[in-house]
Amino acid sequence: MTPEPTDAASRRVVFRRFGGPEVLEIERRAVPRPAPGEVLVRVAAAGVNPVDWKLFSGEPMHDPYERSLPSGNGYDFSGTIEALGDDVVDWRVGEQVFGGLRYEAQADHLVIDPDLLVRVPEGLSLLVAGALNVVGRTAVASVESQRIGDGDVVLVSGAAGGVGILTAQLCILRGARVLGTASPRNHALLRKLGIHPLAYGGSLADDVRAATPDGLTVVLDTVGHGTVDLALSLGVPADRINTVADYEARKRHPVRGVGGARAGARELAMIAALLAEGSIELPIDSVHPVEDVRGAYARSIGGHATGKIVITTEPNAGATG
Numbered sequence: 001m002t003p004e005p006t007d008a009a010s011r012r013v014v015f016r017r018f019g020g021p022e023v024l025e026i027e028r029r030a031v032p033r034p035a036p037g038e039v040l041v042r043v044a045a046a047g048v049n050p051v052d053w054k055l056f057s058g059e060p061m062h063d064p065y066e067r068s069l070p071s072g073n074g075y076d077f078s079g080t081i082e083a084l085g086d087d088v089v090d091w092r093v094g095e096q097v098f099g100g101l102r103y104e105a106q107a108d109h110l111v112i113d114p115d116l117l118v119r120v121p122e123g124l125s126l127l128v129a130g131a132l133n134v135v136g137r138t139a140v141a142s143v144e145s146q147r148i149g150d151g152d153v154v155l156v157s158g159a160a161g162g163v164g165i166l167t168a169q170l171c172i173l174r175g176a177r178v179l180g181t182a183s184p185r186n187h188a189l190l191r192k193l194g195i196h197p198l199a200y201g202g203s204l205a206d207d208v209r210a211a212t213p214d215g216l217t218v219v220l221d222t223v224g225h226g227t228v229d230l231a232l233s234l235g236v237p238a239d240r241i242n243t244v245a246d247y248e249a250r251k252r253h254p255v256r257g258v259g260g261a262r263a264g265a266r267e268l269a270m271i272a273a274l275l276a277e278g279s280i281e282l283p284i285d286s287v288h289p290v291e292d293v294r295g296a297y298a299r300s301i302g303g304h305a306t307g308k309i310v311i312t313t314e315p316n317a318g319a320t321g
Contacts (some may be wrong), residue, residue, distance in 0.1 A: 011313070013106035013293050016070040018058025021294040021301070024073060032111045034085035039114045041097060044317040045130025046105040046290075047076030048300050048309040049162075062247040065102075073293075074106035078120060078130035078317070088114060096120040099268070100133035106293060108313050118268045123276035127284060127318040131162065131308035132272060135282070137260035138222075138244055139166035140267040143174070145242045145258035146218050150175035153216050155208060155231070158223035159195055160186035162282070162308040163244065166271065167220050168195045169280040176218075179211055181227075186306055193281065205230060221245055228255055283307030287318070 010031045015023040034040045052074055054061055078098035081091060097117040104110045120129045142163075148154060154171045158164040159180025168178045172194050180195040181204065187197035198207050208216065208230075219231035221243035228249035231241045241255040250257045274280045285305040288296040290313050300309050310317075 010108040011290060012108070013073040013290065013311075014070055015056045015073060018056060018069075020057065021053070021297040023056055024293050024297065026290065026293070031109050034083055034088075034111050036086040037088060037113065038085040038111050039081050039088055039091060039117070040083040040085075041077070041079040041110050041112060041117075042082040042314075043077050043079040043105065043107055043110060043130075044126040044312065044314040045078050046074045046107075046311045046313070047131035047134065047162075048296050048311060049075060049134045050300060051075070051134070053297050053301055072103040072105075072107065074104070074311070075100045075102050076131055076133040077101065077105035077110065078126040078132075079110075082109070090114075091117075096126060096129075098126075098129035098132060098272070099265070106290065106311055108290075116265070118265050118272060121269075121273050121276040123278075124272055125318050126314075126316075127287065127310055127312070128275060128282050128308075129272065130312075130317065131282060131284065131310050132268065132275075134260055135162035135166055135308065136268050136271040137263035138163045139170055140271055141258050141260055141262040142167050142220050142222075142242050142244055143170045144262070145256050146220070146240060148174045148176050148218060152176040152218050153212050153214070154178045154218045154220060155198075155216050155227075156180045156195070157219075157221045157225070157227040158182070158245075159190055159197070160306050161222060162305075164222040165193070165307060166280065166282060167222060169193060170271075171218075171220070173274075173279065179208065179216075181223075183304055189283065189306065200225070205233065208234060218242075224249070228253060285309050287312055289313075 081095045099117045154176045156168040159168045160182040168180050171178045178195050190197040219241045221227040224246035238254045244259040285307045
């Protein structure tokens with residue numbers, strides 16, 4: 001992938017047509033300037049999410065995202081405030097921040113309303129912070145949808161993925177016993193985090209019954225693949241099932257579908273603090289320089305990533321503040 005020949009100083013991932021990762025390009029532009037009420041962020045890391053490649057693929061989606069060409073790419077980011085527009089208060093140049101800005105995150109610079117930013121707490125790397133926006137908000141909202149507490153026995157599907165691994169750990173912090181489905185290669189990681197691992201496959205229902213003699217109380221579905229139907233077959237009440245992945249099941253059954261739209265900056269700050277203090281973990285599956293953005297999405301599309309895939313624009317994004 002060859003950057004456009006120009007003397008402009010800021011790179012940006014774009015797509016000008018729909019398709020696979022091959023449509024992603026790097027363009028160069030002048031460094032944007034913040035208008036009054038905005039801040040300029042020098043991006044250090046940007047997370048990769050499945051919704052990103054669904055958007056640039058052009059495939060129909062259940063959520064009504066606006067799409068137009070040409071377009072920037074990505075949503076999650078972290079970085080450092082580089083400049084302040086007029087009338088910006090309570091923020092300063094040099095502060096490390098993270099958040100989300102649809103179609104703008106995978107770039108050297110972005111301009112954003114500071115109300116959308118969250119400060120990176122001491123002890124949290126920009127690498128992890130840059131991966132946190134979507135999975136953090138989704139995990140918190142999913143757990144909050146069920147008011148999980150002591151005595152709950154929770155099944156989390158896709159427990160080694162970015163959303164699932166945070167969801168499972170938040171449930172444990174609330175006193176629940178947690179089972180998680182994952183590929184066998186991730187079972188040791190789940191055990192280390194206090195999650196009872198279960199393999200996908202035809203024996204899953206029997207394995208759940210064997211592991212939970214008194215039954216499940218909650219199912220939090222992050223991947224679909226029949227998890228809602230499994231939960232109902234095991235006797236879990238529909239109102240104690242939340243799926244952020246299976247839109248068809250939500251049409252067929254009165255289950256819940258609470259996702260990241262229900263959470264914001266306050267929830268992100270809370271989960272960032274938990275990560276900074278070591279109460280929970282967000283594994284980083286792989287780190288790709290922005291020049292390898294196509295490779296990052298090829299890995300995401302291939303499935304079975306452990307935790308989050310991250311794109312970096314700065315070599316020191318993994319250092320903690």
